[in-house]
Amino acid sequence: MNAPASLSTPHGIPIGKVWLVGAGPGDPDLLTLRAARLVMAARVIVHDGLVSPSILSMAPAGAQLISVAKRRSRHSMPQDDINALLVREALSGRDVVRLKGGDPFIFGRGGEEADACLAAGVPVEVVPGISAAIGAGAAALLPLTHRDAASVVSFVSGQCKGLTDQNWAGLAGVGRTLVIYMGLATAETIADKLIADGLAPDTPLAVVENATRPQMRVLRGALAELGDLVAREGVQSPAIIIIGAVTALQPTALRHLALEAQQ
Ligand code: SAH
Numbered sequence: 463m464n465a466p467a468s469l470s471t472p473h474g475i476p477i478g479k480v481w482l483v484g485a486g487p488g489d490p491d492l493l494t495l496r497a498a499r500l501v502m503a504a505r506v507i508v509h510d511g512l513v514s515p516s517i518l519s520m521a522p523a524g525a526q527l528i529s530v531a532k533r534r535s536r537h538s539m540p541q542d543d544i545n546a547l548l549v550r551e552a553l554s555g556r557d558v559v560r561l562k563g564g565d566p567f568i569f570g571r572g573g574e575e576a577d578a579c580l581a582a583g584v585p586v587e588v589v590p591g592i593s594a595a596i597g598a599g600a601a602a603l604l605p606l607t608h609r610d611a612a613s614v615v616s617f618v619s620g621q622c623k624g625l626t627d628q629n630w631a632g633l634a635g636v637g638r639t640l641v642i643y644m645g646l647a648t649a650e651t652i653a654d655k656l657i658a659d660g661l662a663p664d665t666p667l668a669v670v671e672n673a674t675r676p677q678m679r680v681l682r683g684a685l686a687e688l689g690d691l692v693a694r695e696g697v698q699s700p701a702i703i704i705i706g707a708v709t710a711l712q713p714t715a716l717r718h719l720a721l722e723a724q725q
Pocket of ligand 1 (some may be wrong): 488
């Protein structure tokens with residue numbers, strides 16, 4: 463992990479490395495040790511809007527923090543410009559910590575950034591992070607798989623191209639958990655599509671807003687009322703939607719975990 467980059471530009475400047483680092487779902491304690499070390503030693507951090515201020519505050523006083531906030535409603539920097547920024551910084555000889563919410567390779571466009579860097583001759587290393595689905599499951603005491611309830615779990619983007627053309631039928635139902643990222647704006651469409659594809663309207667679900675953060679909310683409901691639930695409760699981004707029988711397990715899981723904690 464610590465080997466200095468030995469490549470250099472034609473002008474003899476050593477090329478920096480781009481670290482694609484997962485910052486996890488919000489709670490700084492959920493950073494990996496490697497991510498924490500890199501943030502604490504960074505000179506340049508390029509971060510998106512999902513990275514908690516408390517994580518950014520771990521950077522050294524002199525570090526340059528560059529926000530490329532990419533929350534849906536305020537898409538401030540196009541992806542090509544982000545790629546170019548990473549390459550430019552590295553070619554100027556600086557190591558760059560590219561800090562992303564969750565895991566860089568789960569709906570984080572980390573693959574595109576890695577490709578752009580590698581195509582420009584910039585070395586890349588990826589530090590995995592706890593993805594929102596995993597963080598939300600843990601924080602809401604909601605196992606994504608469970609021997610009695612689900613042996614398949616799918617992560618789907620609610621913003622994917624041709625949303626309603628996707629084959630949703632196999633993703634949810636008996637024995638399956640469906641986790642939808644970026645699904646607030648399309649929640650009602652997704653619920654309608656799942657029901658049209660045969661999923662029971664009373665399939666239980668949970669919406670986890672701000673998972674692992676102090677202001678976390680866990681809302682429960684049934685598939686048919688997903689759109690209403692999101693609107694009525696004024697659910698804000700970031701939030702994740704978990705659909706399937708595991709979301710109805712909580713009382714049992716809670717009792718079980720409470721008993722274990724006492725032992
Ligand atoms: N790379 C990230 C996902 C980026 S897409 C990861 O692995 O988690 C952004 C979406 O992730 C949000 O719209 C939301 O659906 C989800 N998300 C990220 N952080 C979250 C959090 N703390 N609580 C709930 N959902 C979150």
